[in-house]
Amino acid sequence: MSHYDLILIGAGHAHLGVLRRWARLERPPGRIALLSAGHEAWYSGMLPGLLAGRHVAADCRIELAPLCRAAKVELIIGEAEALSAMQRQVQLSDGRGLNAEWLSLNVGARVACPPQQGAGMQVLAVKPFADFLSGWQNWQADPQPLAILGGGAAGVELALALANQVPQLALFCRGPLLAGHSAGLRLRALGHLHQRRVRVREDCPISRIDGDCLISGAAPVWRGPRLLLASGAQALPWLAQSGLDCDAAGFVQIATTLQSHTHPHIFAVGDCASLPGTRKSGVYSVRQAPVLAANLNAVLRGLPLRAYRPQRQSLALLATGDGGALLSWHDYSAGGQLFGRWKDYLDRGFIQRHRLSG
Ligand SMILES: Cc1cc2nc3c(=O)[nH]c(=O)nc-3n(C[C@H](O)[C@H](O)[C@H](O)COP(=O)(O)OP(=O)(O)OC[C@H]3O[C@@H](n4cnc5c(N)ncnc54)[C@H](O)[C@@H]3O)c2cc1C
Known part of the structure; x- marks a missing residue:
């Protein structure tokens, strides 16, 4: 069983943001790893454009190895299939076992x-x-x-x-x-x-x-x-079997510090977590990243933690398959090619920000 100070499980939007911040600024001390099911993180916002033939696959994914190298974080390719919250042990589907002082879950959801x-x-x-x-x-x-x-x-x-x-x-x-x-x-x-x-x-x-x-x-x-x-979104079944306190749908209940209610050594963010005021959407996961990066740094250095406050409203831009997009903000909606170009600019910006080399 390999031991770590911190394991980030899943290359979801929030963990990508944490790695990007640690690549640019000093990362916290200790042995840290990212466990990811694949070598790349796909960006869902660009998937409709890829299917419509407006992007190529390479535009829509982030290579994890260079990002991890830049953040000085080990990359472990494998799929978590069980977790013991009490022992902070992760069982991988290939038989390997990992354990850590601190864990952070950003594994998304399935349909x-x-x-x-x-x-x-x-x-x-x-x-x-x-x-x-x-x-x-x-x-x-x-x-x-x-x-x-x-x-x-x-x-x-x-x-x-x-x-x-x-x-x-x-x-x-x-x-x-x-x-x-x-x-x-x-x-x-x-x-x-x-x-x-x-x-x-x-x-x-x-x-x-x-x-x-x-x-x-x-x-x-x-x-x-x-x-x-x-x-x-449907919760991954091993979350509710881990001993973590989960809501009725099986998503991990977290406090505003992004820590599990029952197991504060385990953080959970994005679609796999349950916190009043948040929605299952990439936008919320992205906004959790700065607080998660700060709080993981804080626990590894023994500093006080910050609270995450979900935004009340989020902007939605829906691709219409013809290069255009529909915009929704509060009760306002609009549509057209201009919004499509704006969406493209924001999506490409997200990918570009995470393309780091170490
Ligand atoms: C077609 C489509 C378009 C969308 N467009 C938008 C949009 O424009 N804006 C928006 O805000 N939301 C959008 N969404 C919703 C969005 O995809 C999700 O809400 C968002 O991806 C959730 O992010 P996350 O950070 O929780 O995790 P995810 O981005 O889902 O990432 C989870 C990661 O964990 C990994 N993982 C999963 N299980 C394991 C395991 N057992 N072991 C190791 N790794 C694991 C996965 O491989 C993945 O890399 C879209 C969804 C779809 C299907």
Whole structure:
């Protein structure tokens, strides 16, 4: 079992921000590692643009080795499959074991899949991104009718990116499309989807997949060969089994210092954490990074910790697949090519900031 002072688990948005800060400024003392399932971190904000053919894969990912070298942090490639919060031990799927004085979790979430009977429908989840992209390449070579599950921002962006690449596309939403966003944004998104001939089914939760059929309640609502899952965040099961205090959905409950309620030696941020006032969105994870970097430094040096205060509102920019974007801020919405260029500028800036060499 290898021992560390601190292990960052998962190369999520917040950990990328921590590494970037430590590469530029002095990093805290001790033996520190990043455990990542892959050699690269994919940036979800650019995924719709990649699928629409507006970016190439190399534009949308960050190589972890140079960033870790610059931050003087060891990079361990492996997938955590179990955690003992009490012993602060991590079990990897390849049999290796790691333990540390301090742990920080930024492992994101996965997407939910309704129960499936039979193999009549091919199903692809949008996460993990690397698996999704290789699966999509196979599908792209042989276009077939497609249904997308998920009426949030990700589902809308994916539908708009893929509408011209498949013979028929249906988008299924549990409630209204873009629930929680302004009515203006919803109307603009519906307009774009109708223009691309995407069949939008609102208030139509899918309860199961039966052969080649999607079932809502007891009624068949769509028949076809392929389903893309882009519906709400689901917690990784090993978090709730770790002994950490988790909410009803299995996400780690944290205090404003970003530490677990029950195990203060373990921090959790981004989609895998649960804190009132935050949403499952990359924007919140990015904003947690400076506080996390400061607090990890503080615990390793014995200094006082800072509190993270979630922003009340966040700006949303949804790619429309044609180079444009829809903007949502409070109750205001707008759309057009100018917002697409702005989104591109912000997305490329995020990637550029993390491309460091050591
Ligand atoms: C198509 C799409 C577009 C989106 N666009 C936006 C957008 O424009 N803006 C926005 O704010 N949000 C967007 N989101 C939501 C956003 O992707 C997530 O909310 C965000 O990625 C969560 O960030 P995170 O820091 O929690 O972790 P993530 O960015 O999800 O990263 C988690 C990391 O942990 C790693 N990992 C997972 N499990 C393990 C394990 N067991 N062991 C080791 N490593 C592991 C993963 O490989 C990954 O690198 C989009 C989502 C999708 C699907």
